[in-house]
Amino acid sequence: MSIILDKVNHIYSPGTAYEIQALKDVNLKIEDGQFIGIIGHTGSGKSTLIQHLNGLMKATSGAIYFHGKDIYDEDFDLRELRNRVGLVFQYPEHQLFETTIFDDVCFGPKNQGLSKEEAGLRAFEALRNVGMPEELYYQSPFDLSGGQKRRVAIAGVLAMKPEVLILDEPTAGLDPAGRDEILDLVARMHRERGITVILVSHSMEDVAKYVQRIVVMNRGSVMYDGTPKEVFRHYKELEAVGLAAPQVTYLMNELKAYGLKVDTDATTIAEARASLLEALTGIDSQKNDFHR
Amino acid sequence: MGIIKAKQLVHEYIRRDEEGNVESIQTALDHVDLDVEPGQFIAILGHNGSGKSTLAKHINALLTPTEGSLWVNGMDVSEEQNVLPVRQTAGMVFQNPDNQIIASVVEEDVGFGPENIGVPTEEIWQRVEESLKSVGMLEYRTHSPNKLSGGQKQRVAIAGVVAMQPKCIVFDEPTAMLDPNGRKEVIRTAHELNQKKGVTVILITHYMEEVVDADRVIVMDQGKVVMQGTPREIFSQVGKLKEYRLDVPQITILADLLRQSGLDIPVGVLTREELVGHILRLAQVEPPAK
Numbered sequence: 153m154s155i156i157l158d159k160v161n162h163i164y165s166p167g168t169a170y171e172i173q174a175l176k177d178v179n180l181k182i183e184d185g186q187f188i189g190i191i192g193h194t195g196s197g198k199s200t201l202i203q204h205l206n207g208l209m210k211a212t213s214g215a216i217y218f219h220g221k222d223i224y225d226e227d228f229d230l231r232e233l234r235n236r237v238g239l240v241f242q243y244p245e246h247q248l249f250e251t252t253i254f255d256d257v258c259f260g261p262k263n264q265g266l267s268k269e270e271a272g273l274r275a276f277e278a279l280r281n282v283g284m285p286e287e288l289y290y291q292s293p294f295d296l297s298g299g300q301k302r303r304v305a306i307a308g309v310l311a312m313k314p315e316v317l318i319l320d321e322p323t324a325g326l327d328p329a330g331r332d333e334i335l336d337l338v339a340r341m342h343r344e345r346g347i348t349v350i351l352v353s354h355s356m357e358d359v360a361k362y363v364q365r366i367v368v369m370n371r372g373s374v375m376y377d378g379t380p381k382e383v384f385r386h387y388k389e390l391e392a393v394g395l396a397a398p399q400v401t402y403l404m405n406e407l408k409a410y411g412l413k414v415d416t417d418a419t420t421i422a423e424a425r426a427s428l429l430e431a432l433t434g435i436d437s438q439k440n441d442f443h444r
Numbered sequence: 445m446g447i448i449k450a451k452q453l454v455h456e457y458i459r460r461d462e463e464g465n466v467e468s469i470q471t472a473l474d475h476v477d478l479d480v481e482p483g484q485f486i487a488i489l490g491h492n493g494s495g496k497s498t499l500a501k502h503i504n505a506l507l508t509p510t511e512g513s514l515w516v517n518g519m520d521v522s523e524e525q526n527v528l529p530v531r532q533t534a535g536m537v538f539q540n541p542d543n544q545i546i547a548s549v550v551e552e553d554v555g556f557g558p559e560n561i562g563v564p565t566e567e568i569w570q571r572v573e574e575s576l577k578s579v580g581m582l583e584y585r586t587h588s589p590n591k592l593s594g595g596q597k598q599r600v601a602i603a604g605v606v607a608m609q610p611k612c613i614v615f616d617e618p619t620a621m622l623d624p625n626g627r628k629e630v631i632r633t634a635h636e637l638n639q640k641k642g643v644t645v646i647l648i649t650h651y652m653e654e655v656v657d658a659d660r661v662i663v664m665d666q667g668k669v670v671m672q673g674t675p676r677e678i679f680s681q682v683g684k685l686k687e688y689r690l691d692v693p694q695i696t697i698l699a700d701l702l703r704q705s706g707l708d709i710p711v712g713v714l715t716r717e718e719l720v721g722h723i724l725r726l727a728q729v730e731p732p733a734k
Contacts, residue, residue, distance in 0.1 A: 193623045194594035298492040325539065325620040327491035327650050329689035354623045357694055394593070394625035399653070399694040399716065406720050410729050421694060425701045432707060432726050 155182040155205060155237075155316070160214035162200055162372075174200040175211070176372040182350070184315075187342050189359035189380075190352045192369030193394030198352045199242075201369065202318045205350070206237035235264055238314030242321050244305030248293040253284065253304050256293050260312040271311075278311035279304075282337055299330030306334070310341070316348040317341065323358065331355075335362055360384065360398045360419035368395070381417040400424035407431075447517050447612055447644050448503055448534070450478040454511035455498050455667075472498040474667035475512065482611065485638045485645045487655040487675075490664035491689035496648045499664070500614045503646065505530040517611060532561070534612040535605035539620045541597035550592075550600050551576070551585040557608045568607075575606035578641065579633050595626025599633055606637065612644040613637065619651060627651070652679070652693045656714040663688060680712035695719050 162175040174197050182188065182205075192198045203209040204216060207223055207230045216223045218233055241247065250256035257278055261271035279289060282303040288296070293304050302322065309317065319338065323331040335351075339362055342349045353359050359366060359380065366383040368376040370393045376383045384390070387397035387405070397419070404416045404424060415427035455473040460466055472495045480486055490496045501507040502514045505521045517533045519526040538544055547553035555572045563571065576582040579599040589597055598618055605613055615634060619627040631654050637643040647658065655661055661678040663671035665688045671678055678685070679692045682700060692700075699713035699722070709722045724730075 193625060321621075325492075325617060325650070327494075327689050328652070328691035329686075330492055331650075354627075356624065391625075394623050396624040400698060403695065403698070403716050403719060406716065407723060410720075410724055412723070412727055412729065421698050421701065424698055425705070428698075428702060428723065429705055429707075432723065 154184060154217075154219070156180070156217040157204070158215045158217070160204060160211045160216060162197075162204065162209065163212045166212065174372050175204070178214070178372075178374055180367065180374065180377070182316075182348065185342075185346050185348055186365055187339070187349045187363045188351070189363035189366045190350060190369060191354070191356065191359055191366060191395055192375075196369040196393075197372040198369050199320055200372075202239065202320060202350060202352060205316070205318060206234050206239050208234075208239070235312055236314055237316040237318065238309040238312055240306055240309050240317070240319040240322060242324060244308075244322075245293075245298065245301035248301060248305060248308075251292060252290045253279070253293045253296075254289045256304060257307045257311050260308050264312060274311040274313065275307070278307040281310060281341070282307045283333070299326050299333065302326065302330075302334065303337070306337070314347065316350065318350040318352075320352045321354060322351070323353070323355065331358070338362075356384070356396050357398045360401075368393075380419045384419050385417065445515065445518055446479040447482045448478060448480040448515070448646070450476050450499075450502075450512070450514045452477065452512035453499075453502065453509050453514050455495075455502065455507060456510045472667050473502075473509075476667070476669055478662070478669065480612075480644060480646070482644055483638070483642050485635065485657070485659045486647070487658035487661045488646065488648045488664060489650075489652075489655065489661060489678075489688075489690055494664040494688075495667040496664055497616055498667075500536065500616050500646065500648055503534050503612070503614050504536045506536075532608055533610055534614060535608055535610035537598070537602055537605055537613060537615045537618050539617045541594060541601050541621070544601040544604070545589045545597060548588055548590075549585075550581065550587050550589055553589060553600060554603045554607050557604055561608070571607045571609070572603075575603040576600075578606055578637060579603045580629075593626060594622045595629040598622060598626065598630050602630070602633055602637075606641075606643075610643065612646065614646045614648070616648045617650065618647075619649065619654065627654070652691050652696075656693060663690065675714055676712040679714060 157178050157180040160175055160178040164172045164174055190198050204211060221228055223233055248256050254275055257275040258271045261274040284303060293301060322334050335358060338349055341347055366380055367374055368383060376386060384397040384401050387401055400421060401419055404414050404418050407414045408416050412431055414431045418424040418427050453473050453476040457470045457472055458466055459468045488496050502521060505527045508522050514521050516530045519530050521530050545553050547556060551572050554575055555568045558568045558571050576585055579602050581599050581603060589600055618630050634645050634647060638645045656675045658675055661675050662669055679696050682692050685692060695716055696713055699709050699719050703709045713719050
């Protein structure tokens with residue numbers, strides 16, 4: 153079971169002076185249960201790409217298969233696809249509109265055709281999952297802080313019980329603790345529920361810390377697709393297209409250039425620490441041997 | 445007197461019901477004292493809702509104090525006749541470049557501000573050219589802003605502020621929506637304006653890495669200034685920052701962990717260069733003279 157993109161192209165305003173090819177022959181296979189990061193400079197096609205995954209945008213050419221079925225088939229149920237592939241937009245808190253937090257989260261499941269009771273149960277579960285204190289459920293969502301509003305918006309999508317959760321820069325504008333809270337929440341949903349998560353992010357550090365696989369978009373094409381280690385090995389090429397590697401990757405590469413035996417594949421603080429301790433204490437013991 | 449000075453500044457957001465009765469009062473700024481010298485580069489950190497943006501909006505006279513005072517270049521922002529001069533002294537750059545760009549050609553967008561205050565045409569073009577140059581966007585002067593990257597758009601927005609020749613620019617999370625390159629471009633531009641033109645910079649951000657080159661860091665929590673010092677002084681206090689929902693740069697965390705594992709590395713390492721230096725010293729490798 154998976155989502156497969158086969159030579160997907162998307163052209164905005166075709167045939168006009170404003171024609172832009174936003175996606176160019178994109179081939180991707182998204183397996184069930186993966187935690188994928190999508191990175192790319194502004195305008196590289198990330199947001200266009202993810203809006204194809206739940207059928208919000210239609211490819212100009214190419215095919216998309218959801219669990220083996222062509223989503224552009226006439227008898228394919230796009231509504232069902234959108235129920236199963238949940239999309240959290242950038243700044244999702246701008247889409248809150250109900251008078252209470254609880255009603256806002258109920259909106260999605262009600263729209264799916266669930267009864268009031270069933271929708272309520274879903275809303276309770278989703279709000280609990282995002283760690284919203286129960287005494288706030290019947291307050292206006294507009295009185296919450298930025299990070300909390302965003303959690304309500306994410307709960308609204310979780311309440312629809314998607315199999316795939318796509319988040320477009322869910323941490324933009326949040327303080328460091330808020331960033332960690334949102335990403336830890338998403339990681340927990342992935343771990344405990346086994347849902348597929350696709351995270352669009354501008355933070356290389358966050359991507360390195362959380363995801364199993366990174367897809368790098370550049371000018372509408374997939375430039376790299378691999379584990380964080382494989383992708384960040386190309387840090388020089390990434391810089392050339394407006395991206396970067398995590399800070400520690402640069403550190404390790406600099407040290408290596410000075411002749412230290414360190415692991416240049418380290419992409420997280422924990423990995424860098426382990427490698428540095430080994431390299432430094434290793435060098436110490438060799439030196440002691442020499443003096444003996 | 446500094447270019448920006450706050451004395452016991454209080455701001456309350458008051459919510460009223462339909463009959464005008466007070467429903468709730470939220471204190472966003474709680475007796476803030478601040479003194480910024482001309483030419484300084486100041487960074488303000490604080491979690492969402494800590495009062496950073498409320499403070500920033502006072503510097504631009506978008507908000508006025510409920511109690512206490514704030515002076516911009518000696519002008520009290522509470523006085524009606526000072527509003528326009530204050531806004532010409534302190535410019536502001538916001539988070540989303542798309543909300544700040546109005547014209548369909550880059551140079552017209554940059555010229556909008558000066559034209560609005562009646563600068564003679566010839567001087568407008570001079571200012572446009574100079575400000576686009578100072579943000580490194582001169583070659584795009586006849587382009588449409590729509591086709592620019594996020595970082596480039598934000599630099600056009602900055603040029604629009606620079607064209608007003610402000611003494612001070614407040615950047616309110618200018619990099620929150622940008623990719624890594626865009627972030628670098630914008631922060632570099634802010635430093636260049638500070639160093640080359642002597643513009644006082646107030647940078648509000650959630651990215652700890654962007655703060656390491658500031659002259660002074662101010663940490664806000666619940667409307668109060670709770671920490672103040674050089675980046676090194678501030679980032680040496682990891683535990684305290686975490687309590688305020690903040691963080692330290694990745695390199696500082698790594699250096700801290702290495703020290704806790706017994707390596708001889710001092711507290712408050714801020715940059716990659718510093719950490720490389722310490723590790724080379726421990727490994728007894730001579731860094732080659734550059």
